[in-house]
Amino acid sequence: MNTNGTNGGTNGAGARGDVVIRVRGLTAGFEDTTVLENLDLDSYRGEVLGVVGASGTGKTVLLRTILGLIPKRAGTIEILGVDLETADADAREAIDQRLGVLFQQGALFSSLNVLQNVQVPMREHLKLSARMMDELARLKIEMVGLPPDAATKFPSELSGGMTKRAGLARALALDPDIVFLDEPTSGLDPIGAADFDELIGTLSESLGLTVFMVTHDLDSLHTACNRIAVLADKRVLIEGAFSDMLEFDHPWVRSYFRGTRARGITA
């Protein structure tokens, strides 16, 4: 367990695998608000990292800043060993292709069916025949547990769970090394959420995928995540296993991980 944002550099990385996301001294915010300040965080190859914290602590801002969608004010971010700020356009494009993202709202294009949605990143980055793209997209659709006939459905015809799975299929379109998920189980019923957690765990294990998951979902943290990073006071307050969270003495961490809802999970 590490606390106070001092993650110890590569300490333990050998056992866990390479560091694939390395954030050091990150400061980010909007106008006169500082949301993240001097934040350090590592994510290791093949792990499912859950990022949790009270509402408004900056979890989504962290995810979007790592992806370069929000400019940072200070610090360094390396993804797969490349600092995207200083990398040239070709290196940035190469890294871009190795990342998949599922935003909170799923963000499927409403005018495209599921198959076409999954093919959007393929069209953008790969030069493949239509037949090959169809085959690949159908494979991704199957991989996320959607039935084959979901391919021709439009987003308006999908349930919440199917929408998340379709978004995940699109995030997996280019066989990424890292997938970023922003509250993937929000809006799902408990069974749908549990199924999705299982899917994330299975995909991570079978594909060696690294998952960076922002979540409020205690079940996800408990069942799908290998490691948890708690955001508070503009930084990573503590990172470690679920069991480490139970021992950490901080008001929010205590009430979140040892509160009434948590008791059902840890009992």
Ligand SMILES: Nc1ncnc2c1ncn2[C@@H]1O[C@H](COP(=O)(O)OP(=O)(O)OP(=O)(O)O)[C@@H](O)[C@H]1O
């Ligand atoms: N585009 C923006 N412009 C100005 N302020 C923003 C913007 N995006 C986020 N913020 C602010 O940054 C802070 C962190 O927001 P963020 O969405 O990262 O929180 P969060 O931890 O993901 O919250 P939640 O759990 O409720 O989704 C909030 O105070 C929010 O109002």
